[in-house]
Amino acid sequence: MSTEAVSSESKTQCPLPLTRSSVLAAHRAIDGQIHRTPVLTSSSLAASLPGKNTLYFKAENLQRGGAFKFRGASYSLACLTPDELAKGVCTHSSGNHAGALALAAKQRGVPCYVVMPSNSAQPKIDAVRAYGASITFCAPTARARAAALATVRAQTGAAFVPPYDAANTILGQGTAMLELLAQAPEPLAAVVAPVGGGGLLAGTALAAEGTGVRVFGAEPAGADDCARGLEEGRRREDVDARTIADGLRTPVGVLNFGVIRESVEGVITVSDEEIIEAMRLLWERMKVVVEPSGAASFAAVRSGQFQALGIEGPVGVILSGGNVDLSKPLPWVQAQVHANPGSS
């Protein structure tokens, strides 16, 4: 496969084009560090859908740090030279990538510097801090973030580990799909992964190359830049994101979009209501804590659009993360309260 886009800043990024064997190499490199997360099934959820496909849920919410992001962070670190590692790593993120990088750095005993917008959610700040990373707060704008990151890099010499738009990040994320293919007791007909920046979806597509598994993305209707970009034939550079799925609010990356355009059959958009319903079903029936972004793939599988494809055979569903603020009411309880303000 070929891609036009090159966005890597590090000299240690995997050379393009990216292939399935690059994902296999990534998996060998991080195998001892990551959790081999379980693959779960639910006969009642499978039976509730028109297609009756057996569903294999790859539970990346049970990954270290609570999300698949730890795979890409671990592999990015594995590709750095000892000199680079000694100076540490840095990134900007308000979400799961910050925690994942901080945890991967802690695991290897290297310094980690994270630039976070000052309005980041407190649990995310606490997680990054608990993993021992240094946090620099900035104003919540792209310009302030870039400036703060440049200052951190100048002061520390730390290597920048991008959250999604980088070869090694994509390859690391793709290792979840490799495991799913090995863990499922029968060949998959299709797989669905959520798409925000596109690291997971692009990595999934690479891992599926040559297997015959059809690959689909799941994107919130309120942040559908990837789906629109595919329709229009070119990547959208920004997105006016309005969705509960906070992990999917970023525009799809350059390198990511190239892979997705070539190897992903389609991106299915789902409403926030569909995401919340999918999330509730996963919690109630499968007893797993999945965040809204993590439930988007199951919401897509439940959609009329996916069911109308008439796919026969087992379907893989990647549950990407489980980082939810559990001190707040659950979204479906909130929704009920809003719908019936007079009820207790």
Add this chain to the structure above:
Amino acid sequence: MSTEAVSSESKTQCPLPLTRSSVLAAHRAIDGQIHRTPVLTSSSLAASLPGKNTLYFKAENLQRGGAFKFRGASYSLACLTPDELAKGVCTHSSGNHAGALALAAKQRGVPCYVVMPSNSAQPKIDAVRAYGASITFCAPTARARAAALATVRAQTGAAFVPPYDAANTILGQGTAMLELLAQAPEPLAAVVAPVGGGGLLAGTALAAEGTGVRVFGAEPAGADDCARGLEEGRRREDVDARTIADGLRTPVGVLNFGVIRESVEGVITVSDEEIIEAMRLLWERMKVVVEPSGAASFAAVRSGQFQALGIEGPVGVILSGGNVDLSKPLPWVQAQVHANPGSS
């Protein structure tokens, strides 16, 4: 091992005394029907405790029907004759056993009759009904329950499957421990399982026989009949249960107590506050939905009493179930609201 107690009503119960090889036979009988639930770890939870023991969590909340109860129900069915199966099975339960038996009966295509107190929680009623069982409601007293069950048995000829005080139930529940021993990548030093009726704890003790693994029970302080019975040298016949852990409110069974007295090193009691805190940590850090009864074992591991034992080596923790009413506020959120009634 020997036990004095015999409580089986069915001719098809496993003969006493119960042994580890009876548990192995039970596992062979139900292996294709049950989920081999994953064993999870959390380095942050392990590091947070004084003993720093590696913790292996057996996630029975991910079992079919959301609890270990499905194991005992499946094995009880596996032991019935074709004639008995044709007439169906019956039980009384307001909780997980009713759903587990209904699901196991549905899987085998046999009729199932459940007597439930009229004040049972709606989600439990819905689950039993969704699995296709016939429900007979009764007044919430032991006498009304026994009368209703006798009527059902007289009318249908269905075989009674007791929730915990029966050899086959105990053997089925013990299969979770067999799997944990096989799945953990190193030998365990100890294991902790919750105790209500005692099916899971007795089965765990049988499965651990001869392995050198020290076996402990975890019981709510507000329903500590088993711990008191062990201290006093004889089983307490009832319990004035006041605990959030609704699955652990029953008094320990006769057969169960006999096994526990012989093979369990101790039962650790934990307060409801400790249970809720353990539950919150499991949800937040491990991303699994665990009910209060299911979190009691981890609460016991976190207790000063357990940590003071100075056990070295890995500890198994059985998370017994995940059936929580998710339409209600989470218990720690409720607790916060009660503590700060003026806050939003």
